[in-house]
Amino acid sequence: MNKYEILSLIGEGAYGIVMKAKNRESGEIVAIKKFKESEDDESARKTILREVKILKMLKHENIVQLREAFRRKGKLYLVFEYVDKNLLEIIEENQNGIEPEKIKWYIYQLCKAINFCHMQNVIHRDIKPENLLISLTGSLRLCDFGFARLFSNKDPMTDYVATRWYRAPELLVGFPYDLSVDMWAIGCMMAELIDGQPLFPGESDIDQIYCIQKCLGMLIPQHQEAFQRKKEFSGLKLPKIQKLESVEKRYQGKIDRNAIEFIENLIQMDPSKRLTASQALQHSYFNDVVIDKRPQTSLSIERGRSAFSSNYYRPKISLPVNPSPNNTQQKKSQKNYLSIPPDKKRFVVKEYGKVYKKHLTHVGERHEVKGNNPAFRITSNDLHRRKVDGV
Template sequence: MEKYENLGLVGEGSYGMVMKCRNKDSGRIVAIKKFLESDDDKMVKKIAMREIKLLKQLRHENLVNLLEVCKKKKRWYLVFEFVDHTVLDDLELFPNGLDYQLAQKYLFQIINGIGFCHSHSIIHRDIKPENILVSQSGVVKLCDFGFARTLAAPGEVYTDYVATRWYRAPELLVGDVKYGKAVDVWAIGCLVTEMLMGEPLFPGDSDIDQLYHIMLCLGNLIPRHQELFYKNPVFAGVRLPEIKETVPLERRYPRLPEVVIDLAKKCLHIDPDKRPFCAELLHHDFFHMDGFAERFSQELQLKVQKDVRNISLSKKPQNRKKEKEKDDSLGEERKTLVVQDTNADPKIKDSKAFKIKGSKMDGEKVEKVSRASNASCLNDNGMSHIKTVPSTSLPDCSNGSVGCTRNPGMAIPPLTYNLSAVAPTINSGMGTISGVQSYRVDEKTKKYCIPFAKPNKHSPAGVYNINVTTSVSGSPLSDDSEADLPRVEHQH
């Protein structure tokens, strides 16, 4: 890890932190995810190895690119391409929703990336605005595969505590452990309206409140999910909400075009078996009206190529800068390196100058301009060596801290923002924030993110706002089985 220079902390979460770094050799900016606990922690090891395994399998233009894996002092370091912008950032900039065409472009790429994962029998399980990166050219890249996994074999079960609550499908909320690709499609449906309206679709305060929001919009759960709900010990003594009248999407968002409502409804079907596959969604009229899909597919390839060129160009200035600094240093020596020819005739008072010439292949060489006897004076002069200041090496943050300034304006997966740097007046607990209407919360990390949710979207006070959360013995992923893990180069 010594070849990377630490430029600052980008974000941090329950399992690790992400740092913005520069490769000292190439000059490329990267994001390095450092797991906080050592390899001795079984849960951290499992999450790290799962993410490494899946990202090595998945190479796609709409998925974040894993560049390198390192292990130092029993800690894992994952080196990713650096992307400093997320869909959440856009939603904060445009609280009333994104431009229609921009939302089309984002959703097309999100579905394309998730569809690629599904085609390789992998489900992401944590699709949300924070985990959707956007490059400078506008290329979407899904990140944070720490909770992703391969589809279960027949009879195998998953953990039910995955996905941030607001994007969690009803089958997850009631405790179903036999689910599949449909949980990612549900999250897509939540994003459709959120991108265009600027507010989360189902902002529940607890699992039961989340179910209330869903049922208020979509109606009662299917019989299987109702049965699972009442068998789940977490909900002992609690009854499902009784919805007298639903508020469907078209009534809640009358300004949204019919084609948008249709796309969202298909993704948000209460029965997971009736939700479409990603390939079907890409052929929806939302993407094919006015020839958008065909036109944007060509545009996307140009955007991808532009990002590749930008990465290549970012390396060259670094090399040119080093060469320029070297040439400038040599130029200074040429000006100041004047040696008195002591072997010359004493009557001759003129000084003899020597020129030092730098060669890229052979290093520094000395070219004598006058007589050979003057060459011995170079060693005595003391100016023939160029001094350079070493760059800072990436510190080993054993205590989970980084000796650098935090930069909360950037977002790299899979982590939340550091609010103390963004808004010092925000309290860390549940409280009132001046000028802010409500909170966004990451259910995995239990840390508060930069808010943008609209008020008056929660269930009526005193109704189904019971603070009930799904609890799983041990850790969230403890019941997931794993295949053989890949071999990784260890660096001690």
């Protein structure tokens, strides 16, 4: 650890903590993930090594880059490139939703990242706003591969993955699943960006199924059968829905029909009917995405509206996707930043370590909750705050 100067605490979770640090040799700012478990914990060690192995496979501009992994005093550390914000912070700052153009740009980059993962047969299994990092130039990085696995039709996989609000129906009922669970999560998260509220804000697993059915109708027959077999749902019946509240009805007037159709194609009840990542990138929703073709550059940003502030001043710059401390262009951009008047820098400066409040949406017609059935269990994470869960 002598190689790094710890600057601040970024966040913490069940796994451990994430710290902002500076490489004393290169000057690069990094994020260091320190695990609570020691390397003597075989289960934790196996999980961490799997995450490292997967990250080394995934070299892509929209996937967070692992700089190094090391151990010190029996603890394991992962060092990542540092990225300024995560998408949850942007949602918190824009509680009525984000501009459609920015949503499209974020989702396009996410689909590129997931398409690359799926091409390598990697399933992420935990796509959510906290695990999407956003740079000051609007470049997205997918992070936290703690739940990720190499997908195989032969090997069984646990169904207790993904945060509940982004969990596909097959995960909720314990049915075998595939890469399409990542696409469901993308659809849920895209919808959340539109109005700042989760699409399916279930407070328990059975409530999550209720929220999904209220929007999309009954589970497909295979999933209904799996529901009846799952012991956590023993003695329960699927919630009956009197009136559907469709995606189109909820978001009409906020986004165009093409965007609504794109979401609908991602959150199909039948996994086989969901868009794959490759198909998503070819969807007409992305026809007007303008991509900077210059090598190793990202989107240019000028004066206008921002996901960080309603009014801002920013020099027109284009930063390298993977800037190095000695990069001439980066130094020029830093010089431009330093020229911004102090009172205009607030959109760039961020104090880490804040408490992330959970935003809940009230859903009417709740079913009656009785007894201690695990299906009704609400975890402390559901009731209290969201913490940074990853890099």
